[in-house]
Amino acid sequence: MLKVDRIQVGIVLDHIRAGSALRIFEELGLAGREYPVALLMNVPSTKLGTKDIIKVSGALDLDLTKLALLDPGITVNYIEGGRVVRKVKPGLPERVVGLIRCKNPRCITSTESYAPSIFTLVDRKAKRYRCFYCGEHVTV
Amino acid sequence: MDRECNVLEGMPAPRSRHFVDALDLSPEEYQQLFTLAEEIMADPAAFSSSCSGKLMATLFYEPSTRTRLSFEAAMLRLGGRVITVADPRTSSVAKGETLADTIRTVGGYADLIVLRHPKEGAAVLAALYSPVPLINGGDGAHEHPTQTLTDLCTILTYKGRLEGLTVATCGDLKYGRTVHSLIKALARYPGTRFILISPEELRLPEQVKEEVLALREDVELCGTTRMEEGLAEADVLYMTRIQKERFFNEEDYLRLRDFYVLTPERLRLARDDLIVMHPLPRVTEIVPEVDGDKRAVYFQQARLGMFVRMALIARLLGVA
Numbered sequence: 001m002l003k004v005d006r007i008q009v010g011i012v013l014d015h016i017r018a019g020s021a022l023r024i025f026e027e028l029g030l031a032g033r034e035y036p037v038a039l040l041m042n043v044p045s046t047k048l049g050t051k052d053i054i055k056v057s058g059a060l061d062l063d064l065t066k067l068a069l070l071d072p073g074i075t076v077n078y079i080e081g082g083r084v085v086r087k088v089k090p091g092l093p094e095r096v097v098g099l100i101r102c103k104n105p106r107c108i109t110s111t112e113s114y115a116p117s118i119f120t121l122v123d124r125k126a127k128r129y130r131c132f133y134c135g136e137h138v139t140v
Numbered sequence: 141m142d143r144e145c146n147v148l149e150g151m152p153a154p155r156s157r158h159f160v161d162a163l164d165l166s167p168e169e170y171q172q173l174f175t176l177a178e179e180i181m182a183d184p185a186a187f188s189s190s191c192s193g194k195l196m197a198t199l200f201y202e203p204s205t206r207t208r209l210s211f212e213a214a215m216l217r218l219g220g221r222v223i224t225v226a227d228p229r230t231s232s233v234a235k236g237e238t239l240a241d242t243i244r245t246v247g248g249y250a251d252l253i254v255l256r257h258p259k260e261g262a263a264v265l266a267a268l269y270s271p272v273p274l275i276n277g278g279d280g281a282h283e284h285p286t287q288t289l290t291d292l293c294t295i296l297t298y299k300g301r302l303e304g305l306t307v308a309t310c311g312d313l314k315y316g317r318t319v320h321s322l323i324k325a326l327a328r329y330p331g332t333r334f335i336l337i338s339p340e341e342l343r344l345p346e347q348v349k350e351e352v353l354a355l356r357e358d359v360e361l362c363g364t365t366r367m368e369e370g371l372a373e374a375d376v377l378y379m380t381r382i383q384k385e386r387f388f389n390e391e392d393y394l395r396l397r398d399f400y401v402l403t404p405e406r407l408r409l410a411r412d413d414l415i416v417m418h419p420l421p422r423v424t425e426i427v428p429e430v431d432g433d434k435r436a437v438y439f440q441q442a443r444l445g446m447f448v449r450m451a452l453i454a455r456l457l458g459v460a
């Protein structure tokens with residue numbers, strides 16, 4: 001198997017649905033950052049069959065609020081001193097800018113394309129969000 | 141409401157600068173507006189130059205003569221002036237200018253903008269860009285908050301209170317945005333009961349019910365398809381139009397329409413101190429014979445709408 005060095009300080013995103021690491025890499029804005037990043041794809045997994053993994057060295061301050069929307073199965077491992085100090089299952093963010101599109105054809109965002117898409121969480125259990133503009137509900 | 145933060149600049153923007161959604165104001169703020177409207181009504185001359193030197197722009201992306209006239213009359217009666225775009229098809233909008241650009245440009249000319257737009261949420265977006273106070277004059281089937289102000293002000297004027305009322309709403313409760321806003325606004329007052337009278341096809345949507353119950357858990361919402369059932373207990377009867385285009389076929393429309401028409405015979409079932417309201421324009425849902433009944437207040441309601449808009453304009457411009 002492919003060998004990637006153990007990181008000393010950073011974040012490891014584990015249990016990413018196979019094939020979606022690239023999208024997550026982009027959505028987290030990792031392309032524009034200078035941290036060393038390893039993308040591992042199609043790694044054998046006992047739980048998932050295959051999975052993707054992203055390792056980010058040196059970064060502890062990434063904005064991970066979108067993760068739960070991108071892939072609810074992800075585990076976030078915070079690494080310090082070469083070992084996992086915290087494991088987190090990301091929860092749904094209260095507010096999402098970008099990412100979700102409003103499905104209401106009468107919504108102003110359907111014609112004014114520059115309008116930033118903004119959704120706020122209305123029901124965490126039902127995973128329901130509300131469009132900031134038209135009030136339409138979407139389930140993620 | 142989640143409108144306290146200007147998402148574009150990450151800067152907190154004072155919510156009270158604009159009036160976009162009926163629920164942007166608290167019941168206390170409503171009360172202040174209604175008190176001001178009452179003062180204006182009692183002595184219009186005292187306010188006839190309150191807005192002198194101020195300019196209001198009415199920007200109507202869809203025609204609504206009634207709403208536009210009400211706003212313009214309100215501003216003119218306050219001594220202000222009005223510029224208007226009544227037909228955006230002939231203006232820069234037709235050339236593909238974005239709403240944000242139009243709002244920023246017009247906001248450079250005027251002290252206040254009234255926006256009417258067919259798309260839902262248009263006023264929310266416009267408020268993000270407007271350098272001056274912006275009033276939502278109706279955005280598609282979404283909100284028409286000055287209608288809600290008008291409705292509440294009418295109820296307060298004729299019933300003397302907004303708490304503990306039994307309000308029957310009748311007609312199209314599915315698409316009728318004025319009804320949705322009114323129900324949500326009234327739900328914040330204790331002891332409100334709603335009797336929802338509509339055909340099965342046009343019942344109040346579940347999402348609206350949920351939003352109402354989120355505002356106040358103990359709100360009573362009873363639905364019925366029979367107008368006669370709801371009338372006897374009501375303090376307020378709010379009539380709406382049933383539109384033909386809401387039905388799949390003409391037959392259903394014609395059959396159902398007559399079930400929800402207010403006639404003197406049906407009004408006989410109601411209490412003596414009931415008030416009958418309607419956002420107007422009325423078509424066939426209230427027969428003209430009802431107009432003479434002292435309980436019919438829909439034309440006074442329209443007039444009150446102008447005074448409440450005067451109060452709102454004066455408040456947003458900081459002159460009263």
Ligand SMILES: [Zn+2]
Nearest residue numbers: 102107131134
């Ligand atoms: Zn929307």
